[in-house]
Structure formats: C-alpha cells, structure tokens
Amino acid sequence: MNNRIKTWLVDKYLAWIFLALLLSVWEWVVAQQWVASYLLPSPTQIFHTTVELWPEIQAATLSTAHSIAWGLGLSIVSGVALALLFFAIPLARRAILPFCIFFQTVPIISIAPLLVIWFGFGQPTVQASAFIVSLFPILANTLTGLQETDPHLKELFRLYRPSPWQLIFKLQIPSAIPYILTGIKISAGLAVIGAIVGEFIAGGGLGSLIDAARTQQRVDLVFSGVVMSSVLALLLVFIIEVVSRVLLRGRPYLRKS
Amino acid sequence: MNNRIKTWLVDKYLAWIFLALLLSVWEWVVAQQWVASYLLPSPTQIFHTTVELWPEIQAATLSTAHSIAWGLGLSIVSGVALALLFFAIPLARRAILPFCIFFQTVPIISIAPLLVIWFGFGQPTVQASAFIVSLFPILANTLTGLQETDPHLKELFRLYRPSPWQLIFKLQIPSAIPYILTGIKISAGLAVIGAIVGEFIAGGGLGSLIDAARTQQRVDLVFSGVVMSSVLALLLVFIIEVVSRVLLRGRPYLRKS
Amino acid sequence: MSAIDVNQLGKRFSAGARAVIEDLSFQVSPDETLCLLGPSGCGKTTLLRLLMGLEQPTSGSIRIAPELAQHMSYVFQEPRLVPWRTCLENVLLPLQLLGRKNPAANTRAHDLLHQLGLDERLHHFPGELSGGMQMRVALARALVTEPRIVLLDEPFAALDERTRFRMQDLLLELKSRLQLQYVFVTHSIAEAVYLGDRILLLDRTGSARDWRAIDFQERDQLLKLTPAFNAVVQVYSQLFSDMERAEALHVPRATEVRA
Amino acid sequence: MSAIDVNQLGKRFSAGARAVIEDLSFQVSPDETLCLLGPSGCGKTTLLRLLMGLEQPTSGSIRIAPELAQHMSYVFQEPRLVPWRTCLENVLLPLQLLGRKNPAANTRAHDLLHQLGLDERLHHFPGELSGGMQMRVALARALVTEPRIVLLDEPFAALDERTRFRMQDLLLELKSRLQLQYVFVTHSIAEAVYLGDRILLLDRTGSARDWRAIDFQERDQLLKLTPAFNAVVQVYSQLFSDMERAEALHVPRATEVRA
Amino acid sequence: STEPANKPSGKPLTLALNWKAEPQFGGFYAAQVQGHYAANGLNVNIVEGGSGTPTIQMLLAGKVDYAIVSADEAVIALGRGASDIVALFATYQTNPQGIMTHAARGFASLEQVMRGDGVLLWQSGLPYAQYLRKKYAPLTVVTAPYLGGIGNFQNDPKVSQQCFVTSEPLTAAAAGVKVKTFLVADSGYNPYTSVMVTRRQRLDIAPDEVKAMVAAVRGGWNDYLADPTATNAAMQALNKAMSAETFAASAQAQRELIKTGSTAQVGEMSLARWQTLADQLLEIKVIQKPVAVDGLFVNL
Numbered sequence A, B: 001m002n003n004r005i006k007t008w009l010v011d012k013y014l015a016w017i018f019l020a021l022l023l024s025v026w027e028w029v030v031a032q033q034w035v036a037s038y039l040l041p042s043p044t045q046i047f048h049t050t051v052e053l054w055p056e057i058q059a060a061t062l063s064t065a066h067s068i069a070w071g072l073g074l075s076i077v078s079g080v081a082l083a084l085l086f087f088a089i090p091l092a093r094r095a096i097l098p099f100c101i102f103f104q105t106v107p108i109i110s111i112a113p114l115l116v117i118w119f120g121f122g123q124p125t126v127q128a129s130a131f132i133v134s135l136f137p138i139l140a141n142t143l144t145g146l147q148e149t150d151p152h153l154k155e156l157f158r159l160y161r162p163s164p165w166q167l168i169f170k171l172q173i174p175s176a177i178p179y180i181l182t183g184i185k186i187s188a189g190l191a192v193i194g195a196i197v198g199e200f201i202a203g204g205g206l207g208s209l210i211d212a213a214r215t216q217q218r219v220d221l222v223f224s225g226v227v228m229s230s231v232l233a234l235l236l237v238f239i240i241e242v243v244s245r246v247l248l249r250g251r252p253y254l255r256k257s
Numbered sequence C, D: 001m002s003a004i005d006v007n008q009l010g011k012r013f014s015a016g017a018r019a020v021i022e023d024l025s026f027q028v029s030p031d032e033t034l035c036l037l038g039p040s041g042c043g044k045t046t047l048l049r050l051l052m053g054l055e056q057p058t059s060g061s062i063r064i065a066p067e068l069a070q071h072m073s074y075v076f077q078e079p080r081l082v083p084w085r086t087c088l089e090n091v092l093l094p095l096q097l098l099g100r101k102n103p104a105a106n107t108r109a110h111d112l113l114h115q116l117g118l119d120e121r122l123h124h125f126p127g128e129l130s131g132g133m134q135m136r137v138a139l140a141r142a143l144v145t146e147p148r149i150v151l152l153d154e155p156f157a158a159l160d161e162r163t164r165f166r167m168q169d170l171l172l173e174l175k176s177r178l179q180l181q182y183v184f185v186t187h188s189i190a191e192a193v194y195l196g197d198r199i200l201l202l203d204r205t206g207s208a209r210d211w212r213a214i215d216f217q218e219r220d221q222l223l224k225l226t227p228a229f230n231a232v233v234q235v236y237s238q239l240f241s242d243m244e245r246a247e248a249l250h251v252p253r254a255t256e257v258r259a
Numbered sequence E: 001s002t003e004p005a006n007k008p009s010g011k012p013l014t015l016a017l018n019w020k021a022e023p024q025f026g027g028f029y030a031a032q033v034q035g036h037y038a039a040n041g042l043n044v045n046i047v048e049g050g051s052g053t054p055t056i057q058m059l060l061a062g063k064v065d066y067a068i069v070s071a072d073e074a075v076i077a078l079g080r081g082a083s084d085i086v087a088l089f090a091t092y093q094t095n096p097q098g099i100m101t102h103a104a105r106g107f108a109s110l111e112q113v114m115r116g117d118g119v120l121l122w123q124s125g126l127p128y129a130q131y132l133r134k135k136y137a138p139l140t141v142v143t144a145p146y147l148g149g150i151g152n153f154q155n156d157p158k159v160s161q162q163c164f165v166t167s168e169p170l171t172a173a174a175a176g177v178k179v180k181t182f183l184v185a186d187s188g189y190n191p192y193t194s195v196m197v198t199r200r201q202r203l204d205i206a207p208d209e210v211k212a213m214v215a216a217v218r219g220g221w222n223d224y225l226a227d228p229t230a231t232n233a234a235m236q237a238l239n240k241a242m243s244a245e246t247f248a249a250s251a252q253a254q255r256e257l258i259k260t261g262s263t264a265q266v267g268e269m270s271l272a273r274w275q276t277l278a279d280q281l282l283e284i285k286v287i288q289k290p291v292a293v294d295g296l297f298v299n300l
C-alpha cells in the first residue's frame, strides 16, 4: 500500500519536470516581450507577488478551501444519494433528472446574484455555488455506474433476497466505484471554479482577490490567485486519489474475474 | 429500435407533468406575493417577456447554439483523442494531465483579456470558452473507461498482435462507451455554461442578453435567457441519447457475458 | 406431496423464437435427487433457472414445496464470484445478506473451504484462483447457508476426475447427513447415474424424452465399477444416441459409441 | 529439432509465494500432440499461458520453433467472448485483427460454425448462448486463423459427452488433415490418452511426474473400447493416485478408484 | 473609555457596498475609522461587494440594512414595483462614469468616439450606455463587453472603454498609457452615484437610527475629503490589489465630483435631478411607465 503511494508520488515527478520546462518557456516568452507583461506576467513576477502578499493570499486560499470542502463534500454526499434515489425509483429519475440537467446548465454567474440574495454575503453563497456546479458530474457518473452493475452479479445477490440497502452497499456502490471516483475528480475542478465565481459576487477568498486585482490591472496578482486556486484543485485530486487508494486497499474493483 | 426511442419519449412525459406541477407552484407563490416579482418573476411573466422579445431571443439562442455545437464537438473529438494519447503514453498522462486539471480550474473570466486577444471578440472566443470547460469531463471519463477495459479481453486481443489502432477501435473504445457517453452528457451542460460565460466576455448570444438584462434588473429577461439556455442543454442531451441509441443499435456494451 | 411439481412448462426467449422448453411435466418426491442430462444447448440451464425463479415460464407452472422454497440454493454454470471479495468473503456473502453471520456459520464456512481443499486460498481474490478453485468457492458459497435443496449447474465440469469424484461423494454425504436434496445438471451420463435418484433427459426439441428412478442401495465410487451401474449408463447412452439420431444433428464425422 | 523446448522452467506469482511450476523440462517433437493432465490448481493453465507467452517465467526458458510460433492459437479456459459482438463477429475477430478478412476466410468461419453445430446462432450475442455453445464459438475463433499449433485449456469441459466426442474427433481430423499440432489441457485421463501422443502429468508441487509416448495406430471413438486403451488409462490413473497419496491432500472421505 | 450617548444596539447594522474598499467608499470607511458610527450609537458592519453584486436586490430581500447603489438602479427598482426603497445620501454629485480613449486618437468629444471607428468596451446593459446609444445613434464604433481591467485597452490603440474617472485612467497613467477621458455626465446623463439607500420600512420604524446613520456617514465623508490618509491606509489593508499611490490619487481625483459646490451639505439630493433621471430612463425605455420620484429620497 505505502509502496503504491510512493510509486505514484515518483510518477508525479515527471509532471514537475514538465512544469519546469513550461515555466521556463513562459518566462522566456515574456522576457522576449512576445506577450505584453500586462497581459501575461512572467512566472517570477507571479512568484514575487505571491511571496509579497502571502498573508492575504494564504488567508484567501484557506477561506476558499473551506468553502470548497463544504460545497464538494455536500455534492459528493447528495450526488451519490440522489443517484441512488434515481436508481431505486426510476419514476423519480424521469421526473427530476431533467431538472438537474436544467439546474446544471444555468451559468452560475447568472444565478450567483440570486444566490447572494438568498444566502447573503460570504461563505454560504460561495458554498452553495461550489455545490451547484459540482453536483451533476457526481450524480451522472454514479447513476451510470449503478446502471452498469454486472447483471450476473445482481442475479447472484437476488438469490439471497437482499434488502435494498444490502444491494446498494454490497453490490451497486462497489461496482460503481470507478465511475464515482471519476465523477468526484471532475467535480473537484468544478467546485473550485464554483467557489471562485461565487466569491466574485459574494466576496471573500481568492475570488474576491482575483476580482479586485483584475479591475486594478494587477495581472500578476490575478495569476497568483489563479495559481493558488489550481493548486487547491490539484491538492484535492491528490487527496481524493490517496483516500480512494487507502479505502480500496488493492481490491480489484475493476471487473477482472 | 424505433420502439425504444418511443418508450423513451413516453417516459419523458413524466417530466412534463412534474414540470407543470412545479410551474403551478411557482406561479402561485409569486401570485401570493410571498416572493416579490422583482426578485423572482412568475412563469407567465417570463413567458410573456419571451414572446414579446422573441426575435431577439431566438437570434441569441441560435447564435449560442452554434457556438456550443462547435465547442462541444471539438471537446468530444479532442477529449477522446487526448484520453487515447494519455492512455497509450502513460508518460504523457503523468506530464500533461495535471495541467489539464489546472486549466480546468481557471475561471474563464479571469483570463478573459487573454482569450479576447487570442480569439478576438465574438464567436471564436465563445467557442473556445465552451471548449475549455467541456473538455475535462470527456477526457477524464474516457480515460477511466479505457483503463477499465476488461483485462481478460485485452489478453485475448493481444494474441493476435493487434495494431494500437485495432486495439483502440475494436476493444478499448467499445468498452469505454458507457463512460464516454456519461462524459459527453456532463460536458453538454458545461458547454452551454462555457458558451454563455464566453458571451459575457466576447459578446453575442444569450450571454450578452442575460448580462444586459441583469444590469437592468430585468429578472424576467434573465430567466427567459436562462430557460433558453437550459432548453438548449436538454435538447443536446436528447440528441446525444438518440444518436447513441441509433449508433449502438441494441448491442450489449455493458459487460454482460 | 411432491417436492417439485412442474406442469406443462413452456419457455421461449422471445415471441418469435423456437421454444427452448415445451410442454414439460414432471414431479420430484421429497428426498429424491434429480439429475438433468442433455446435449449442449438443450435447455438444462434454462430449466434450472426456471426452477429457481430466475426466469419466468411462458406457459405452464412450477410449484416448489414451501418448506423447500424457503431454503433453496443455486450454483451457476460459471463461478460468478464477486471480484472485489476474497475467497472467504465470497463464501460469507450469503450469510451477510441473510443476516445470519454468526460464529457457527463462520466455522461452517471455514470447514467447507477446508473440505473443498481451499485452506491456503482463503484470502486470495478470485482473479488469483484457478478455474476449478473458483468453481469450488462457488460450491462452498451455495452450501454455507445450509439449504434444504440446492440446484447445481454443471458444478464439477471444471474439475479433474479425482477432485470431481471427491466432490460427488461430498454431495452424497451432505445428502444423507443433512437431508440435502438437489437438482443436478450435468453432461456426463455416468455422473447423472451416480448422483441422481432420477434422471431427466432433455432434448433439443424442448421436451424431456424419458426418465426413470434409479435405486442403488449404496453409492460410493466402487459402484461405478459394478455391472448394474454400467448397465444403467448404457441404457442412457442408448437413449441419448436415439435422441440424437432422431434430431439428425449436423455434425460431420460423428462416430457413434456402441452400447 | 523439437517443436517446443522447455528448459528448467519455474514460475511463482509473487516473490514469497510457493512455486506453481518448478524446474520443469521437456521437449515436444514436431507433429507430436501433448496433453497436460493434473488435479485442479496444479498449474495446467499457468503452463499453457507460459507457452503462449501470456505469463513470463521466473526462471528457465521456453523455445517454440519459429515456424510454429508465428501460427499459434489459444483457447482460454472460459469462453472469453466479446460481449458486444455476435457469434459470427466473434469468430471473424482474429481475421480482422490479422488483416486477413477475405471471402475464403469468411467461408471457413461459416464452415467451422456449421461443423460445431452453431448454424442457427450466427447472429446471437454471447449472452444469448448456452455455456457449451459459447465454448464452441471460442473454439471456432481459435481455429479460423488456420494455426499450425493450438493451445487448448479444457475446451470441452462444458460439453456433454457426445458433443465432446465429436469435438475430439474434429480435433483429430484437423490434426491429420491440416498437420495441426496442439497442446491440450484436460482433467480427464481418458481424454488425455485419446488425444495425446504424449501426456505430461503435473502435480501440485510444481513439477511433472511422468510422461510417455502413446502410439495408437488409429484413433476413433472405438479405440476407447479396446483393452490397450484402457490399459494406458489405468496406468495413468495409478500414477495419479500415487501422486495424490504422496501429497496427502486434505480431502476427507476420498474414496479411491481401484485400478 | 466613555460610553457613547446612544448605546450601539446588539445586532450590527450591515452596510453593503457594491464594490471593494476603494476611495469611492472613503467616507463610509472614514466614519468607521474616525468613530462617527460609534459616536452616533451605531454598530456598523461594512461588507464589500464584487462584480455585479445585486446590492439593491439584497436590500429589498431584507438581507442587508443599508446598501450602496447608483441612482438609476433605484429608479429602475421603483419602476419594477419596489416602492419601499429610499435614498439617503448621494456621494457623487457628478457621475464619475466616463469613456477613456487613447490620447493619440485625438478625439475631441464623446460624439466623435461614438461615431468614430475602433472598438468601445462597455457594459451595454447599463442605462448610461443605452442613453449614449440613443443620443449618438447611429453608432459607428464597434461595441463589445467590458469586464474590468484595462488589458485589452492597453493592448490595442484603437480600443476605448468605459471607466470610472477616479479609477481606470489612473491605472492607465501608472502603466504609462496616455489617455483622454470624457465624462458621461457631459452628455446630459448625470445620475447620483454611490447612493446609500435603505428600505422605507426602516425609516418608518427607526427614524432615529436612519438619521444617525446619515449623520455618521456625512461626518465620515467630511473627514475623508479633508484628509483621506488614515482611512486610505485602513482600506488598503482590505484591498491589497490597489497601491497606496493609486488610493491617494483616486481620492484626490474624486473630490470635484463629490463636492456640491453650493451651500448644500455633502450627500444632499434634489428632486429636480431625480426627476430628470426618471424622465431620461423613461425616454430610453429602461423603465416602462412614469414613476413618482418624490418619495424615492429624503434629505436628513
């Protein structure tokens, strides 16, 4: 187990090398003035800004992270729960799923003003925004995963007249695991965006920082905020990966047998 | 086949009934003045606004639909292609995938000036925006699907020393089909959002309409635009469903055997 | 009253298709074991699934004595193990689902796995077992619930002859020790004769050709060497041949075994 | 020069685990057919997979004559059909993958499916076939490429005796008509003796106990009734028993068949 | 320390800004920094807004107690049936909204910009844009959305954009771009801006509190106009994106727009100007029917 995480970490070094390469090219492009630095600041410039304003950036990042954790956590729980509901009651699926799609396609930016009216300034709105954008991928993926449960195994379970709960927890959720994890990974990225867009309007966190910097043409600060938000997303994906590896402990959830 | 599509259509009636119910409750709540109509317009009000401004709304919707078609089309093609690349070359995956996540978490609005400079005002920027937000779910889902290919079947194929293309088109893509379809469905919703946000940035379509209405507190018009965008998304999901049913023609792509 | 009562049973998989089973009627008395014999694709699995209620008949009826119906168990033609559960966890699955996970049941699971020669494989995943081992795990899983009647679909096909003989004897032992009744699908005439009090010979036209009670005093592997046993096997072989000749199967170079 | 040359072969699945195969050496001459016999879990599948190159040996070496290595085919222990392809499409798969889809090959696919009694199932999906039918489709898939050597892992275990006999004869016919060589895994001693020019008896300690050439003049089902054939079967049965006694398997109530 | 005359009530009052802590809100923060809220027995919590924060709707929905809006928003809300809104204090007597152009283009008037070539970035939905569009119709300049910042302006000499004269032109100057800015107010469209509003209900129930609030804010603005240094420092702690120099320059640039010029106090409003605004909004069809503006504001 530990070994696997190690291998995985080592694998990641490749990404660092690629990152270094990318940053060098970027730095060079800006140094050559092929792109004006008021549009695209150089990596070193971004780095200096980040160091200089670290206390504020750190506080903003933590606040955003907090909102994301709540929003994403809620959408994992309710996404899986809703998928189970829809799976168990096809009537509910047919009746409600289109509205989930509907909800999903409302640009958060155009309903964030409504959210802020309902939830007020600050974190609740931001959490709601992160939740709304990250719900559907988990819901859709879990639902597909549940529907793809091997019918042969379902037949086997049926022999023992399982309760719906047993069927769900012992068969359907385990089979849907690869789907659910992919859904969560997609949602992690979206939750970050949702939180930041929410903060554009409801204030607080990195969103507010980016928004203020944007109008002040502090492109370096905008990028600093953007980088921090991406770091949050990568960290989230990393945590999801590690947690899932520990939880699954080398079990062959792929249908190998 | 035709029969299946019919059943599917009939199933959808349930959603209509639910919709009618929802609209009635909404109408009633507004009529009772529990919510002020300048905060939440009634469905009839939205309907009237839509009828009144139909020429503008129709033109905006068509323009947005056009951008979505391009953006989503491009992300289906390149999402699947990238996933195949990452799958074939793990090195590429480890090096590039984190940057896809990175890219995915950048709020489009904070890099708006860059997009405008690269793609200009108007449709290309909108398409790029729709593309960026809809790429990752297809990519991530396809990649998971490819990785979940039954290793037993892979072994079987290997006996015949297939070319990478054969492996991909005859085994890996067919096995990934349920995953890819889910990814596309998730992306369809996101592409709609991406296009509308793109239009906030570059002008045109429903995005501009919604943005302008918002600044004028024309909540009815905002809702009218939002409804049109959701109609677009539902239409897309419907088209995807029908096309995939016709393409798969009753083949058991679930691993039943 | 009979344990199983099948009445004018019919089954086709789709409206237009040929009937897999047609107008089939038979009864099985309590404590009588039944073997289903027939060529590949004749409908043995289908009949067993109908008995278990895994398929619905298109016509006719099936009645299982209520005291048996409550304690039925089934072994599929393929092992059908849950890939993310270890060997032991797979055997414990029915107990968990039935809410009967107690120390006694646990011991029984271990005992069964021991009897089936799987001691060393308790914590392996199905993907790490050989084909025969997987089938034995499936057998343990079917027996761990202490069923009154168990339906087995060619459970020993993947086993070598010696292991197979041991399993046959294990089944006979369980039958006498626990009053376990079974319906056993096999394509081996000798196995059917050895294990079945009655044999139902299915053919490809969807009906049972013939069946008769076999009354051997004592069954152990020595029985297979007796003339009486071989006589019965010969009779069935002949029936089998007649059936096939009647059907005029399109298989070239079919050399007949002389009975 | 030998067709297959196995040299001090060893295989364990993980560093700490018991060796499944240990220090195994044998040669197979050209045109000689080999049967692998052994109890469940002894490593028959593993050895076959090693020969095919599906597993890598942990020690020793395997050499297959190059002219054979180019035209090898394999039948897995389970049918392993592609679920979204029909019966016929499954058989045509190897031809597509090898870029050899031509009218002649197409005809051959139809012929094989006809010979295997699957005419009526050409356009069915695997999920709609019986267990034995699926295995026959897998067999057709392995033969459609006109291999020089085919490795078969208990291909007939899911078939009834008569269909099985027909398949055995089909294999022998292909052997003489097309100079097809095969390595055949089975758990049936009689089948091994009937089909194998040589028999390799594997035991659970990972090595081959004994093997010898069998030289019957002509093989057809009548052979099975001859004293010579039965004598050979008896010899192997005895070897099998000795082997098991030596291993002292933990299976209770193991009744021995007297040879 | 001595207790203020009126004890602050338990629950703090929220004052919702429609943008970040910047000099345009200097007086509201100064009232905090200089202790005017406390002196008037108020416990005020100032909340920063962001892009498109709908402060007027939040006020109407009862989420906040006081909000900063622009005068046209208040009239539109009234036009849409929200009659319980009342304006208390108008910061900008002259609308700071402007159009910023590159000096090199040599535009002499707004009309030349509107009927010239190039690109104009603006929020086309805002009433001022509708007004200009109607007044200078037909426009020949290509219009596109404006999202904040001056990146696209800097990048292309043919681009003009909307601005707050107290903000973007300073940023541009700091970046070394030579600009010429035209006030929208000069075209005749001149709504009060950064107007503090509350619900009429509040004025009815707690007139003293509302009066105290206006007094505190007015005190804050007087202090800020006299010397913004301390308040700027406090605001900069909240808004790191803006430099100290920009704070000072912006505070300086806005003085003229805030001062009333007459004997009237800072923040006072006139019926005539509200009426003009309502007429203009009706003319450009942003509101559908005439509204009575006499109840829309009160000078306390």
Ligand SMILES: Nc1ncnc2c1ncn2[C@@H]1O[C@H](COP(=O)(O)OP(=O)(O)OP(=O)(O)O)[C@@H](O)[C@H]1O
Residues within 6 Å of the ligand: C127, C128, C129, C130, C131, C132, C133, C158, C159, C160, D013, D020, D038, D039, D040, D041, D042, D043, D044, D045, D046, D047, D077, D187
């Ligand atoms: N992937 C694997 N990982 C670990 N152990 C394995 C794996 N595959 C096979 N084994 C072990 O190797 C041994 C031999 O397995 P193999 O499948 O070769 O047996 P076999 O002779 O084919 O048996 P059967 O007749 O039951 O199919 C078994 O003990 C099995 O548990």
Ligand SMILES: Nc1ncnc2c1ncn2[C@@H]1O[C@H](COP(=O)(O)OP(=O)(O)OP(=O)(O)O)[C@@H](O)[C@H]1O
Residues within 6 Å of the ligand: C013, C020, C038, C039, C040, C041, C042, C043, C044, C045, C046, C047, C077, C187, D127, D128, D129, D130, D131, D132, D133, D158, D159, D160
């Ligand atoms: N789901 C299905 N859909 C359509 N036809 C089916 C289905 N299941 C079985 N059949 C058909 O029913 C017939 C009987 O199948 P069944 O599986 O019962 O055979 P069997 O006697 O068990 O054969 P075997 O010994 O090969 O397992 C076959 O012709 C098969 O093609």
Ligand SMILES: [Mg+2]
Residues within 6 Å of the ligand: C044, C045, C046, C077, C153, D130, D131, D132
């Ligand atoms: Mg069967």
Ligand SMILES: [Mg+2]
Residues within 6 Å of the ligand: C130, C131, C132, D044, D045, D046, D077, D153
């Ligand atoms: Mg095997």
